[in-house]
Amino acid sequence: MDAATRRARLLLLLVAATVPAGLCQTNPDDVAALRAVMGAWSNYPSSWNSGDPCGAPWDGIMCAGNGRVTSLRLSSVNMQGTLSDSIGQLSQLMFLDLSFNSGLSGTIPASIGNLAQLTTLILAGCSFSGGIPKELGNLLQMTFLALNSNKLTGTIPPQLGLLSKLFWLDLADNAITGSVPISTGTTPGLDLLTNTKHFHFNKNQLSGTLTGLFKPNMTLIHILFDSNQFTGPIPRELGSITSLQVLRLDRNQFAGAVPNITNLVNLNELNLASNKLTGSLPNLSSMNVLNVVDLSNNSFTASVIPGWFTNLTNISSISMSSARLTGEVPQELFNLPQLHEVVMSKNQLSGTLTMPGSIGAQLQTVDFQENVIVDVAGISNYKKTLL
Template identity: 50%
Template sequence: MNLYVTIGGIWLLIYLAHVVAILAFTNTDDFAALTALKSSWDNLPPNWNGPDPCVLNWEGVICTNSRVTSLKLNGMGISGSQFGDLASLTELEFLDLSNNLGLKGTLPSSIGELKNLTVLMLIGCSFFGPIPTTIGSLKQLTYISLSSNNFTGLIPPSIGNLSKLSWLDLSDNQLNGPIPVNPGMDSLGNARHFHFSNNQLSGSIPPELFGPNMKLIHVMFDNNRLVGNIPPDIGNVKSLEVVRLDRNLLNGEVPEILNSLGNITDLYLANNKLLGQIPNLTGMPVLSYVDMSNNTFEESDVPSWFTSLQSLTTLVMENTQLIGEIPVNFFSLPHLEKVVLSNNKLSGTLDIGSSDNTNLTVDLSSNSITNVSTKAYKIKLSLLNNPVCPGGESSGVKYCTAEKDNSYIILNSCTLTSCSSDRVLSPKCSCSHPYTGNLWFFSSSFLDLGDSSYHNVLEQSLLSAFKGLPVDSVNVSHPSVDINSHIQYQLQIFPSGKESFNRTEIAILGFLLNRQNFSLPSFGPFLFIENSYCCFSDGVTGAKKSSNTGAIVGASVGCVLFILLLCVGIYAFRQRRSAKRESDKNNPFLLWDSYKGNGAVPQLKGAKWFSFEELRNITNNFSESHCIGSGGYGKVYKGTLTSGEVVAIKRAQQGSMQGAAEFRTEIELLSRIHHKNVVSLVGFCYEQGEQMLVYEFIHNGTLGESLSGKSGIKLGWSSRLKVALDAARGLLYLHELANPPIIHRDIKSNNILLDDQLNAKVADFGLSKLLGDTGKGYVTTQVKGTLVSI
């Protein structure tokens, strides 16, 4: 009997010890924040269960002293549009949600409460809207990458508060407006990387960006809409190694002081409107890659400095007004691999000399070269569309054809030629499920895609970066160059000793790739966009086998965990149900949700509910090529529905959005309007934080454009009288026949549209007022509309 009592006492002690341990180690704020994420996001790791993410080692969650300090959830297929109570993770230092394409919505301003955050990585997600100004509150940040999303609006000047920031990457978004300084990016004295490629930034490059206190090594503003001169102040930053200002609207002469930047390896100035002489670059002894194509430089002989750049691998000077002959010793530069001097005015006899560089590719097509002095050359040469090739490619002469790059082909020496199912054969001849994706390099010191040495260096460097992880081998293949001169590779990472990676290993691999804390010789910074991983392995990393005693203890622990989890679950369920009831009270669209699938909403007359994805698809992701107008409310886009109907989509910007109730009221109001002289509402979109109205498209634009001559339509007096009568009929309908009557309150030429037959239609009801809004027969005397000074 005493034995049983003793055993019972031991069990009770174990139980109490475990309860005390749970209470001691669990931080309620952290647990509540992660529980909120579980209710907001789908496809989180399956082991996110139990009352303590730190003790139970939730995948992607790393703790220090019982507090959550890292969330590394790269590539887990997570989806959702809310951030829950993420701001409660006050000790969070690393946040990596990259490569979860299903994560969308706007970045909440509450992110500014993560005061201890040092690394923020949201690469390759679907976030949109403005970057919140509160990001400037994250004073500990050293690394930010929000690349490859759909962020819009201005770069917040508050970024200048991040004095510890080293890496700033906002590339591949839709950011617009000027580069912020005073205050702004000029205050980032410790920044080494400015990556802003592929946005819509405008205005001039501020000189303050290149102050003597800056430590920049990479400045990348390619493929934007920047104008004006390259500021001479760029010469203040002697640490610069890569400069990409190509594919903008820059003009003026290239400043001479650029030649004093002796650490530059890659210089991209192509596709601008630069003037004057081709700049002298003799002061750049380590320059490997230079591209100044498609500018409006003055005519000049081939610069003598071409032959002095001993480190040069790639020279691209297409359409730069070069004349005369190429110096013979140019082809003997020791590292030269790729030369593109097409579409110039080079003439005379081409003398290649004694160069035996079989890796050299030279494109001199579309010039005026009349002869080649050395026929027994070994380089790859194209003189197509020169006088020396009168018959073109049909002449049969080797140099009269277009030289094509031979991409590096991976040769597999394995005797096993294929793998079963969807597994892939690795370079070490094992079948497994590799982690795959694309590497996009913002710069490189070469352009020769057929040189295997570069690929070998890349593979070995990546493999070294993964040291300590279960990685068997790495394979890079299918190199290509996109229209923006970014080199792309397909990447495969193969697991070691098993068929697939688990979630934690995928998260670590993705984090290492995008954090880029390793060296890649000949390659600049890059962007890693993964393919969804198919086959996470089962089990949790670090699980250990237990003894029989451990099994008994585990059983008791399991019981306690179950009871605690049940209590937490019941509490969370009640809280969620209560929150849902409160939310439903304030959701005027609740009764419409069940009708999204078939489009039409019963309370409306003819208007349809469009999904955000549908409108994004028909406007090519709301590209500028589809934009047909803009104003204080936002922008208007042209699109064609699957039915073939052309529509105009009015997309409200963040600052001009209404409340949900007001937006529903406006939709119900506009759906009642049916008159030939009033623009018809086709439908609307209210999801993912968007408010959009879809109208019929009126082809001839506004009356204001016709009266000013912008549209090219000339209105005679009879046409003008007809337009006036049409507009009057539309207003008469709104005032007396609409139910309830509507007062427009902003009639002007820009709010009257003309269709194909020059019939006038009243449009834009943003300031409209129901006659019965505030009481029968009452009309407000408050001033609305557009004020015009006379």
């Protein structure tokens, strides 16, 4: 059974286990918990003023046939207030989504860790502050955790590494500090998340190295670690995660040579810009589906533009500013059928820049500013932006 079929069956089971609010009477404990949660909010839906959450019904509420609340979804309704500890009393809750209510603030209550049935927690786009509760590590059924775009601080709890069913982990766009926790003999870490597809940790203040984080048996699709303060080398184990499609490590302080990543044949976006990388340019010749590459602002060994670029027939954007490129620009670069932009400013490219007669129809921007190119030939062949 493939992954898509498994997800479809899981959705059908979830739907079968719930009934629309209005067909049953709510469990009294759940009524009390919801009213306590509502008491910390303003601007909640008017339906929440009626008598019975499942029987009335209340907007955003789904219930099981036994009157237990299984889902609370109130995304983008402009609510204000805090999230009450009483949320942890909804013991059968499977789905909690309060995302994109920027007026929701305060801390994320540790009592969420009591929701043993919870599979999905989406608190993205709010104004929650304070640390990520370590009690989230109790939620062993969790598959989707999105806390991005808040004001969270502190470190990543190593207990998140216990969430072995996790598919999606998004902590991006906060003010989280410290290193990414790695397991030891006595404590868990995120290296244990071998079933997770998405690591979104970008736009934080994370630091330290990534040594020990990645394992060959991981099934990651997206690694978004850009805009942090990571140091040390790019782990060589990354080159073994062949499922990877998007790798963003830009705007950090990674140093040393780029490891062998030729096995990443499913990669469609690679961004290593604005680090302290040295050594040779990475060999991308096997990445036939690569769409976007940015290697700008590093300290690679001076070299000519790699010839294998012309084999990347799906490439749409090439950015290699301040990458210590030398020599002439190969005409074949401009023939790539999907190429939309090529930016190679602030290098030592020289000679004549020749625009061939057969330029890719998608090409919109060509930027070779601040090089030592002495002439441009075939300019009449190109009608778009040439810098």
